[in-house]
Amino acid sequence: MWKRNSKNIKLLLYIIFLLISIGLIILLLISEPTPDYTERSFDTLGTYVTVKISGDKVASNTLLDIIESELKRVNDKFSANLESSVVYEINKNKIARLDDESMFLIKSALNISEITGKAFDLTIRPLVELWGFHDQYALASVPDTEKIKEYLNYIDYRFVKIDENNNSIEIINENTKIDLGGIAKGYAIDRAINRINEIDKGATGFINAGGDIGIIGPKYGKLPWAIGIRDPKSSNAYDITDIVYLYNGSIVTSGNYERYIIEDNVRYHHILDPKTGFPANNAISTTVIADNTLIADAFSTAIFVLGFDNPALEYFTNFGIQAMVISEDEEKNETSGFDYFRRKGRK
Ligand code: AMP
Ligand code: MG
Numbered sequence: 001m002w003k004r005n006s007k008n009i010k011l012l013l014y015i016i017f018l019l020i021s022i023g024l025i026i027l028l029l030i031s032e033p034t035p036d037y038t039e040r041s042f043d044t045l046g047t048y049v050t051v052k053i054s055g056d057k058v059a060s061n062t063l064l065d066i067i068e069s070e071l072k073r074v075n076d077k078f079s080a081n082l083e084s085s086v087v088y089e090i091n092k093n094k095i096a097r098l099d100d101e102s103m104f105l106i107k108s109a110l111n112i113s114e115i116t117g118k119a120f121d122l123t124i125r126p127l128v129e130l131w132g133f134h135d136q137y138a139l140a141s142v143p144d145t146e147k148i149k150e151y152l153n154y155i156d157y158r159f160v161k162i163d164e165n166n167n168s169i170e171i172i173n174e175n176t177k178i179d180l181g182g183i184a185k186g187y188a189i190d191r192a193i194n195r196i197n198e199i200d201k202g203a204t205g206f207i208n209a210g211g212d213i214g215i216i217g218p219k220y221g222k223l224p225w226a227i228g229i230r231d232p233k234s235s236n237a238y239d240i241t242d243i244v245y246l247y248n249g250s251i252v253t254s255g256n257y258e259r260y261i262i263e264d265n266v267r268y269h270h271i272l273d274p275k276t277g278f279p280a281n282n283a284i285s286t287t288v289i290a291d292n293t294l295i296a297d298a299f300s301t302a303i304f305v306l307g308f309d310n311p312a313l314e315y316f317t318n319f320g321i322q323a324m325v326i327s328e329d330e331e332k333n334e335t336s337g338f339d340y341f342r343r344k345g346r347k
Helices: 002-030 060-078 086-093 100-115 125-131 145-152 184-199 293-306 314-319
Strands: 038-044 047-054 095-097 160-163 168-171 204-209 212-217 225-230 240-246 250-255 260-263 266-269 285-290 322-326 332-334
Touching: 038 060, 047 060, 060 086, 060 100, 060 184, 060 204, 086 095, 086 168, 100 160, 100 184, 100 293, 125 145, 184 204, 184 212, 184 250, 184 293, 212 293, 225 250, 225 285, 240 285, 250 293, 285 293, 293 314, 293 322
Parallel strands: none
Antiparallel strands: 038 047, 047 204, 095 168, 160 168, 204 212, 212 250, 225 240, 250 285, 260 266, 285 322, 322 332
């Protein structure tokens, strides 16, 4: 009797042990390890950049090094302020040879200039310099109205001629200069994400360059990133007016709070209307969601210029974007598909 009991207890213990083991194995199989995120912030592309990343096969710090150097490489190549840049050379000599990358970026900027009917115009540079918005250390001030009128004559993307057969560019007006500031941040982010995808496809995280955000991969590999859209009226950068959820792709916000001066109680900011020569004043913030950051960046600048009651807003969804525009009195006007991104469960 005792013997049989002890056998039963042994069997029972064995079964319990087996069940616990199976349970543990199942738990292990269904619960993936939660990746740790590593963060780094630095200055480049005229703004403050924050990157959050978790490597899959490659150490996060190595990936951060790659992202930082790629963003800085694009900055150094395309910043109109740096004497060693491609853009500086083009502006100085009015004629130059272009490598494939420069050709791609300038062609993209020309396309956006055309599509948006000059709301975005890559030849905005003379006006940006006149206002003093070209350099974060320059002292901006409201220029003389006559000067603005004169400078408007230099702003037209059609002064820029590219020859794809000869890989060359020519600016046919001696006072015209180009400025890729409204598009280069987005391009740099796309390039950095491409590089990460090439070497570690399973890496996740995002790059945020002063309101230009490109997603490297969903949070923990499966969740959307919750992205707060800054309240343009608040002086606190952490106050938000909206939240959208993105698994991948890009979101870019342009605001009148990024770079500005105040004179006689009027705010003058860095997004200029190529038709008036003054800061665009029919919106205070625009947010654009797209598959890539270059497109989102360029359209956020253009849609800002076109303003709150722009009748072409919905038309731009043909270019793969969704957009939201905020007016001075904080009303929101948005494309039909924008609201989709406010729902957390979307895939
Ligand atoms: P973002 O912060 O992306 O909206 O871009 C603003 C930057 O783009 C400015 O600092 C200028 O260098 C440049 N920019 C300003 N106005 C325009 C415009 N209408 N078209 C193209 N680029 C512009
Ligand atoms: Mg932009």
